[in-house]
Amino acid sequence: MNSLTQDAALHGSAVGLTADTITFRGGQPLKGRIEVRGAKNLVTKAMVAALLGETPSLLKAVPNISDVRVVSGLLEIHGVRIKRDDASGDLHLDPSNVESAHMAEINAHAGSSRIPILFCGPLLHRLGEAFIPDLGGCRIGDRPIDFHLEVLRNFGAVIEKLPDGIRMSAPDGLSGAKIQLPYPSVGATEQVLLTAVRATGRTELRNAAIEPEIMDLINILQKMGASISVDADRVIRIEGVDRLEGYRHRAIFDRNEAASWASAALVTKGDIFVAGARQAEMLTFLNVFRKVGGAFEIEEDGIRFYHPGGDLKPVVIETDVHPGFMTDWQQPLVVALTQAHGVSIVHETVYEQRFGFVDALVDMGATVQLHRECLGSEHCRFGQRNFLHSAVISGPTKLHGADIEVPDLRGGFSHLIAALAADGVSRVSNVGIIARGYENFIQKLHDLGADFTVES
Template structure:
């Protein structure tokens, strides 16, 4: 049995520095990893039962190591059954709180509230953190749990929650928050009575979590109007489940193929998870085709500008916009990218401008409709003029999704770029250097 442990300050240092020489068309095949945004929540769902749960297609990334470390601290037995299969078994929850080292690391501890309340009736969890991309408050999460009967005390660095047993409630989310929807699902499946979540998020990763919970014995339905209904059950059983492929990684390599005028097949890619993204690629000049094992991406014509507005599923995913923004620097004309999910997600463009990109940020809503940031002092719209010839530079990654954007910028730039801050990229992308090298990227690493 292999118990995963996490060292003190697990996200404090880079493991590698990347050196990338651009100007090479990327060609070849890679296999998509399991979705980070699905598997991390599915590992937490394992806390809902005292029986073993086995997950397949688990990516070997920093974020998974962090979650497994948290679970081990609570009493979970973690056993790797193969390179990408793991068993989590929590016959007894020994601890109801996590150590301070997890404060501000990511948002996973907040999602443990429901399972820990069902198993022990109380918990203290650290406040969330993760990438610096804008405020990600948890008020929707806490209000929903309060409606289900939880007694919540908020502290500067943690939240203390207590309940005899959670009860079903009708919860109307002000915004279809992915995290709040996941949190309420994990709380509702073993609550007494029926919970109705209105205006819920319905991303593929949430549907995949629901499929796992249903296999465990949960009763969950999804209506066409973003309403999720959960009939609570007393107990859940163990499960074996295969996580869906990571649509963010797939989109990243699709952008790389088109930006470098190459051709990449991504095995495991599923068209139904990428419909909006694929339409956008075609507007720009990219194209795709289904293969026996996945999807193949290439540039079909000279790239032209387009307008994009991020939104909740089935809209254009906010985590797709960073590689896309880099791709648009190579398109003829002026493109507009209107970010409606996070108010501070364009900070990475300053370093792109230093490479030669033309990116202008504005507080104006330049999308089809005014978003929730309208009239507020947030630079949440980018105007990208192109094509611009980029040149190599020393880049420092500020957050996970900007990380692949910088990698892509280095791949299309003249000369060689050095990239630090790679710990952010490696928390969400499995073996990024090996996969890039497999499709012909001129990339080397140096351990630090």
């Protein structure tokens, strides 16, 4: 049974938001049913999109995660009225009284989030100006905002760098533009969409990201009155309109969270039903999961992931933009690959420093070697830049308990499942980062039978 420092750690809405350290006693298979709600990578952008509407919006299946709280705070200081139903996940957003906010308030609410950059297009349309602070985020590599600033300049924004942030204005309004991204960046694609829908004229975006969360954002904007077409060759065309209305929309499920729990089932030799998960958006992950030796069953209301017995098998994985293998999927799966019989290779092509989390796995007994070379089928943009972006994992290796500090969101969840699979006791600190993207993860661990103690 779980030993918790206080009952509220399991049942309070702040679960996972205030916890700092969890002590795990490993070796217990995770078994049971959990539910995933709306995708972190969609709901926060959908909340920003509500700024573009002249009437209120309703977003359904919004998870109770800290990133949602950050965006809610940023919207509220800009005059948006927000009402949330925690039980249903319904979020009502009324932007009828949008107003400017002071830089100090934006800084205070944004914290380490990078989401403020996406406020710029909608605020330039509504107010003619926008402010953003210095941006933070997970320590997984360089995430420059140059793409975003260049996009906004193309639309006609005037950008002024200040000591504590950036001020933008649009004295002549924003106009459509032809934009070619050097890389199909999700964030830059979102920036174009949120800016172009109210810009005068036509926008053509080439080399756009086409992730399911991007397509769901397009669905939302179309519901609001936008005119957007997506071609098969990563070209998105937007016809600007004068007015957008609010929307009613159920967010796409969080496929990253679903894949994380699937990996947890595999590495702990468990059996987890992930309610809300869908096959279509996880097709690439499911293929790899089965190749490693995992099993799954597709149901109407979710997917069952389980370890069917027998040895896990090594694989070669190359992360890529959609429809490739997601970068957010590789970190939890790497933990499972430490238990595979043979040598696995993971070539990371999306973020150049996403293997920082493996240091803790090595301390726990894993055999992982990092390389600067591209150990994949193709050379990637990091191959000649001295980044450790390829991993060779040899297994199986017995994992043992250790003291771990969470470095980032996905790596942090990977550390949790490593601790759950390890022999002995592990003390994992800085777990609050995990609450950025995993709703009520402590409660879910409890429901799945994990043996742990929470320290607030």
